[in-house]
Structure formats: C-alpha cells, structure tokens
Amino acid sequence: MNTQSDRVSVGIGLRRGSLMREIEATQPELDFLEVAPENWMRLGGAVKRQFEALLSRYPLYLHGLSLSVGGPAPLDRDFVHALKKFINQYQPVIYSEHLSFCSDNAHLYDLMPIPFTRAAVRHVVERIHAVQDVLGQRLTLENVSYYTAPDAEMNELDFLTEILQQADCDLLLDVNNVYVNSVNHHYDPKAFLDTLPVERVRYLHVAGHLQLASDLIVDTHGAAVADPVWDLLAHTYGRFGAVPTLLERDFDIPPLADLMLEIKKIRSVADDALGLAPRNDREPVMVANA
Numbered sequence: 399m400n401t402q403s404d405r406v407s408v409g410i411g412l413r414r415g416s417l418m419r420e421i422e423a424t425q426p427e428l429d430f431l432e433v434a435p436e437n438w439m440r441l442g443g444a445v446k447r448q449f450e451a452l453l454s455r456y457p458l459y460l461h462g463l464s465l466s467v468g469g470p471a472p473l474d475r476d477f478v479h480a481l482k483k484f485i486n487q488y489q490p491v492i493y494s495e496h497l498s499f500c501s502d503n504a505h506l507y508d509l510m511p512i513p514f515t516r517a518a519v520r521h522v523v524e525r526i527h528a529v530q531d532v533l534g535q536r537l538t539l540e541n542v543s544y545y546t547a548p549d550a551e552m553n554e555l556d557f558l559t560e561i562l563q564q565a566d567c568d569l570l571l572d573v574n575n576v577y578v579n580s581v582n583h584h585y586d587p588k589a590f591l592d593t594l595p596v597e598r599v600r601y602l603h604v605a606g607h608l609q610l611a612s613d614l615i616v617d618t619h620g621a622a623v624a625d626p627v628w629d630l631l632a633h634t635y636g637r638f639g640a641v642p643t644l645l646e647r648d649f650d651i652p653p654l655a656d657l658m659l660e661i662k663k664i665r666s667v668a669d670d671a672l673g674l675a676p677r678n679d680r681e682p683v684m685v686a687n688a
C-alpha cells in the first residue's frame with residue numbers, strides 16, 4: 399500500500415520580483431523551488447541572502463537555460479565549471495537542462511530543437527558525456543516542443559530514446575510539451591508516454607499553452623494548465639509513479655494564490671492516479687510568517 403512518502407513533490411519556479419516577495423512573505427506549502435542557475439550564479443549582497451534564506455525552507459531544483467547541449471558551438475567549459483561550483487555550493491536535488499541548443503547568442507536563451515538525425519544523436523551524446531564528466535553526475539534533459547522537423551531521419555520518440563540510452567542520462571518529461579507536439583505532429587501522446595523508459599524519468603514539468611487551431615498549439619507557459627494536459631498528467635503518474643513535478647509558468651504570471659490552486663490540483667491528480675487517499679492534513683494554503 400502506498401504511504402505518505404509516495405506522495406508527489408510539487409514546486410514552482412522562483413523569480414525575482416513580486417513572486418519572490420510573495421513567497422518570502424507567505425511561505426507557501428511548496429515542496430521545492432526551481433531556478434535557472436544562470437540567473438542566480440553571479441548574485442551577491444541582499445539578493446543572495448534572500449535566496450539562501452528561501453533555501454533554508456525549500457529544497458532546490460535547477461533547470462538550466464544556456465548549456466546548449468545540442469549546439470554546434472564548442473561547449474562552454476568555463477560555464478560548466480562555474481555551474482559545478484554552484485551545484486556543489488547549493489546541492490540541488492536535480493540539475494536539469496533542455497535537449498536543445500541556444501541560437502546565435504546564448505544569452506538570448508532562445509532554445510532551438512535539435513534535428514532528428516543520426517549525426518545529431520552522436521553529437522549530442524558526445525557532449526552529454528563531456529558535461530557529465532565535468533559535473534560528476536548524470537544529466538537530466540527535457541523533451542522540448544518543436545514546430546518543424548527538417549531533414550528528420552527518425553521520429554521524436556526514437557531520437558529521444560536513442561539519446562537516453564547512448565548517453566546514459568535521465569529525462570525531464572515535460573507533459574505539456576508531449577501534448578503540444580502530439581497535436582502539432584499528429585501522434586498519440588499516451589502511446590508516446592507508454593514507450594518511454596520508466597527508469598529514466600526523474601522530473602516532470604507541466605504548463606499551459608496557447609491553442610491557435612485544432613491542429614496548432616504554441617507552447618507559451620503563459621496560461622493555466624489545459625484539460626487535456628491534466629488528463630495526460632494523470633496518465634503520466636499512472637505509468638511513472640510519484641515523480642517530482644514543477645508547475646511551469648513564465649509569462650502572465652498570476653498571483654501566488656492562483657498558482658497554489660494549480661499546485662493543489664497537481665497533488666490531487668497525482669493522489670488519484672496513485673490510489674492515495676485525499677489529503678486533509680496538508681492543504682496548500684499560505685501560512686503567514688511568524
């Protein structure tokens with residue numbers, strides 16, 4: 399029988415500004431905070447102290463933006479070493495990145511999909527090994543959304559599973575991205591999930607999107623999670639278990655209270671899918687600072 403420890407951990411992304419102030423003031427019932435290391439690595443002074451105060455309350459997850467693991471430019475080894483220092487200092491539960499590359503200027507953080515080719519698999523696998531060697535840990539890479547797949551020699555699923563296998567790395571499964579890609583590229587998202595290797599899925603993202611037409615969705619992270627994605631999330635917990643889950647919201651960020659309602663829904667979808675009793679003892683309400 400499942401126990402309390404089988405319950406899913408749920409977090410949100412920490413951003414400087416009003417969201418950070420709301421989290422500091424209300425100490426919401428979150429299981430972790432996710433940050434992009436690039437945005438916090440060079441901080442000092444008061445912001446660093448605020449960051450560290452939050453880390454005394456919440457476990458840290460890192461989700462990087464600029465590793466460019468699939469990119470054509472040489473790996474930025476100075477960046478990887480700086481990242482290692484940051485990881486050693488703050489001991490995140492997970493460091494994850496995108497299975498993509500940054501276009502022209504890495505600092506724009508414009509994430510581009512990698513072409514689904516055998517040459518790209520070899521290239522990415524070699525770079526993942528190089529990064530894992532420096533960091534001394536496995537990488538956890540995220541399936542990204544894509545809108546065209548020029549010169550593809552394989553489909554998205556084969557590309558992803560080849561890389562996981564050959565690089566011996568883990569997967570950050572973005573459930574919204576699976577749904578968005580399944581609509582835009584006409585495949586069955588549940589069949590896609592059912593083919594992924596269970597043991598590689600370490601972390602989940604769930605987000606909102608913008609539906610422009612019946613067969614065209616844009617992955618915006620700027621809206622509440624849509625109904626078909628909730629359904630797919632339930633299926634995901636059924637297959638992969640209580641994998642830690644981030645509610646991803648990057649644009650049009652609502653007040654924290656609204657995000658907490660979605661956090662509550664993630665917990666309830668997970669509990670239902672995992673056959674756990676509803677929670678009475680741990681309402682995700684905000685508690686005022688003592």
Ligand SMILES: [Fe+2]
Pocket residue numbers: 540572603646
């Ligand atoms: Fe994501």
